[in-house]
Amino acid sequence: MAISSNSTEKWWKNFPWREIQTNLREIDMLDIDAEQFVRDLKEFKANVVMINTAGIIASYPTKLPYHFQSPYLTGDSLADIIAACHREGIKVIARTDFSKVRRPIYEMHPEWAYVSPKGEIVDYNGDVHVCLNGDYQQHYAPEIIKEAITELDFDGIFFNMGGYQVKDYSYRYYGICHCDSCKTKFAAMFDSQLPKEENPNDPVFKKYMVFKERTLKEYAQKMHQVILGVRPDICIANNFELKEGMIRQESNTALDRPLPHWQYSASDNTKWAVSSYPNMVSSNTTVDFIDYHHRHGAISPQQQKLRLCQALANGGGLDYYLIGRLDNHEDQSGYEGIKEMFHYHAEHGQEYMNITSQATIALLNGPNGNQAEFRGWFRFLTENHFQFDTLMVQNALNLPWDKYKAIIVPDYQPLSDELTQRLDAFAQAGGTLISVCRSGFQNEVYQKRETLPFQSMGLERVNTIREDNRSSYFKVDHEDQFPRFPVTKLIYLDNHYVFADYSSKAETYFKLIPPHMYGPPERCYYTQVTEHPGFTVHPYGKGQGIYIPWKPGELFHRQGYTNTSEFVADLLEHVAGLTRIQGNLPPMVEATLFEQQGRGATLLHLVNGTGHFGVTFYAPVTLSDLEVQVPLSSAPRSVQSLYTGRRCAYSFSDGLLTVKLDKLGMFDAIKISR
Incomplete structure (x- = not known):
């Protein structure tokens, strides 16, 4: 079904964002059932879903000769899945990846490939890396995008693994791309040959860093113009040029990543997105799996839940990412905590609309x-x-x-x-x-x-x-x-x-x-x-x-x-004379304050990180008899926990509100109404 939309309505504005990315494998399309797919999303109360669509493999019948179509499309079609989602009010984001092409396509156009300083391509299980500056990404990918978003009724689009990829899925490093397109562009920009290695003290490499920044910005602008030229109603991920749409990031793990674990990953990602791009949706996902090598085994359930708590506490939406479908995933240990946070947000989503940080x-x-x-x-x-x-x-x-x-x-x-x-x-x-x-x-x-x-x-x-x-x-x-x-x-x-x-x-x-x-x-x-x-x-x-x-x-x-x-x-x-939240909160409890604009209320979030022990994330220790002191201009009308539904004991004196909590598990959200 061809889609034609002249609408410029920004559906994601003030939208209570709860996304699930089902990173579908080829085999998941063999027997996928659209209605079951939607029922699973509704169990989580998700209202946005991301689905593999285009790029390395087309998950729909494509008419384009250099777009490798999946041979596994025997279950319900992508069009049927999108329609079923829309009937239940679920928005659908197209996941695309133009960083690689299947080997037969490379054989037809070897000039599209990334080339290492040694003159080698990267062929990983029959997927060949292609360069950002080559004709595939510069000229052919826009045609694939136009086909996907006009033939299918998507609400948004996301680009995976964009930019200059120098590693494969085994984290092997290959070096700066030396394809003819990169050589030509770099020489035209700086009248110089490409650097051989990434040496921050090399003046030529410093020019290469500028080269990457400029070419990435030009490419993003080109792709966004293509998308908005045919579908101005679509939410584009990471559209930093127009500063609208969603910011999609990951809180993830890797087996060989240097320690310590970054325990504030979701807080960090969400905070900069909300602070620096206030007109964009922060969608920081908790990645279910351990690493590329172990995509079917989940990380600690408590770590997954903690990431969602951190995202909410810092003004962002909720996002969960798994390999495969919800119904056939073989490690569902994280589901309970993820559902708990999604359900909480579904009940209180309006409380998170139009809020601003009270940071000084x-x-x-x-x-x-x-x-x-x-x-x-x-x-x-x-x-x-x-x-x-x-x-x-x-x-x-x-x-x-x-x-x-x-x-x-x-x-x-x-x-x-x-x-x-x-x-x-x-x-x-x-x-x-x-x-x-x-x-x-x-x-x-x-x-x-x-x-x-x-x-x-x-x-x-x-x-x-x-x-x-x-x-x-x-x-x-x-x-x-x-x-x-x-x-x-x-x-x-x-x-x-x-x-x-x-x-x-x-x-x-x-x-x-x-x-x-x-x-x-x-x-x-x-x-x-x-x-x-x-x-x-x-x-x-x-x-x-x-x-x-x-x-x-x-x-x-x-x-x-x-x-x-x-x-x-x-x-x-x-x-420096800076003030902070006082009381008896231990350092392991993160506290944030957000103003509900136009509603005369403040949200105080508390995220209990005591479960982080060494390199493991356990259930947090339940804390008792906490007092939190925040400055307030006048005595509140009420102080109530959105998470538990109970009113909180408090006192007010000389511009200081003291909130008392009998218990704190992993999360609480306290609404202070004035």
């Missing part, structure tokens, strides 16, 4: 950031119950910063002049700008800056950066501002340190004890205490710049000692 702190991040440093700061803020948003570098300049009292730049090196100047202006207007280590030491095209990035920091000159500081410490002074260190006089250091000269207006805190003897025990002592600071505070206009010349976040992310986190907590609270 922004944490900067982006694709070229130091993710270890960022994750350490994410933990500092979360586990000390500071309310914060994540602003992505790509869109930070397009967002208002009025509500923020502080912005943290966690060792993010490549920043544009425009962004560094606006960050300075933020401090000058009265905000606190916190810059960590090498933040802004490069411009947006990865070139070293000739001048220092932030005037607000009070740095006059960087003398050197020392990478090996093992056995170093900072000697604590200003003890009145660091009450978390009543008997501790040293804070340890074990990574980069920036030796710099500072303005006379900058106040220095702590004193660096440089590397010294640590063995044998008889000679384990230091003899030197320098004037090099642990951090500085520089007045700037109506605000201030705080400069930290080392990387506490990276250290905490790797090692997790409270010696580091308590330093940052005191710095934020007693030096």
Whole structure:
């Protein structure tokens, strides 16, 4: 059935998003039953489903000669499945993947393939990798898309494994693509040959990073124009150019991924999507399986549920992704917890419409950031119950910063002049700008800056950066501002340190004890205490710049000692003057505040992460007799748990609301009505 739509209605706006991705295998289409498929979705109360459609394999009868049609289409058709979903009010997203073609198609057009620096293609079980810059993705994929979304009544579209793929499903690395299309485009852009390896210190590789950014943006714009040209009503995943549609991400695991597990994966993904692209739907999926190699075995049920709790608590929708169909999946251990959260959201979905974060702190991040440093700061803020948003570098300049009292730049090196100047202006207007280590030491095209990035920091000159500081410490002074260190006089250091000269207006805190003897025990002592600071505070206009010349976040992310986190907590609270949620919440409970716009109510979410133990996610420990203190302008009319349906005991005094909870399992959502 051909589809023709001139509608521009954005169905996903203020839509209570509950998606399930059934990543259908070829064999799932042999006996698929449309009505059973819908009944299974309804058991979960899902209202969006993603189905494999086009690209590597066509899951529908295609008329295009270079679109490999599945030989297994003997069950109900994709058209029948879509129609059955629509009858029950379920939206359908087309999953596409143009990163590979079947071997027979490659044989007809070998020029479409990715080519390694050694001149080799990647053939993985008969699927050959193709290059973003080749004619298949540039010219043929748009024709496949047009056919799929005009012949079938889809509501949205998602592109899987886009961009420059340099690994196969076994995680084998092949290197930068050296196909003729890449060589020609790169030479035209930079009058240079492609780099042979990914070396961040190589000037040619820095150009290649710019090349990738530009070509990816051009490709996305082309594909989005194709889609909206024939179906302006379709929801496009990850359409960052128009900043509408949905942002589709994954919380997943991999057997050989470096530890520690990122326990805030769903919070992290959801937070940046909601904060940086407020007009888009955040759809962060919990991936059911362990890794590519073990797609039929599920991860811990509690880990799956925790991800959904984190997504809701940070303002996102719900999303669950499994291999195969719901009815024939062989490890359904996660179903109970996933259904519980989907059912809760189905009952209270309207409570999550048009909500905005009450964060007063922004944490900067982006694709070229130091993710270890960022994750350490994410933990500092979360586990000390500071309310914060994540602003992505790509869109930070397009967002208002009025509500923020502080912005943290966690060792993010490549920043544009425009962004560094606006960050300075933020401090000058009265905000606190916190810059960590090498933040802004490069411009947006990865070139070293000739001048220092932030005037607000009070740095006059960087003398050197020392990478090996093992056995170093900072000697604590200003003890009145660091009450978390009543008997501790040293804070340890074990990574980069920036030796710099500072303005006379900058106040220095702590004193660096440089590397010294640590063995044998008889000679384990230091003899030197320098004037090099642990951090500085520089007045700037109506605000201030705080400069930290080392990387506490990276250290905490790797090692997790409270010696580091308590330093940052005191710095934020007693030096920067930032407020946090008070009470007796343990660090393992994540707390977020969202305002229900136009309804005079606030949502307080609590996510209990005590089940995360080592590398395992168990059921959380039920917590008792909790008190949560949040600032409020006036006494509330009511305080009620949406999750349990029970009213909460509370008290109000001097602009501070104290909410009392008898019990907290993994999740609670407390509505504070004024």
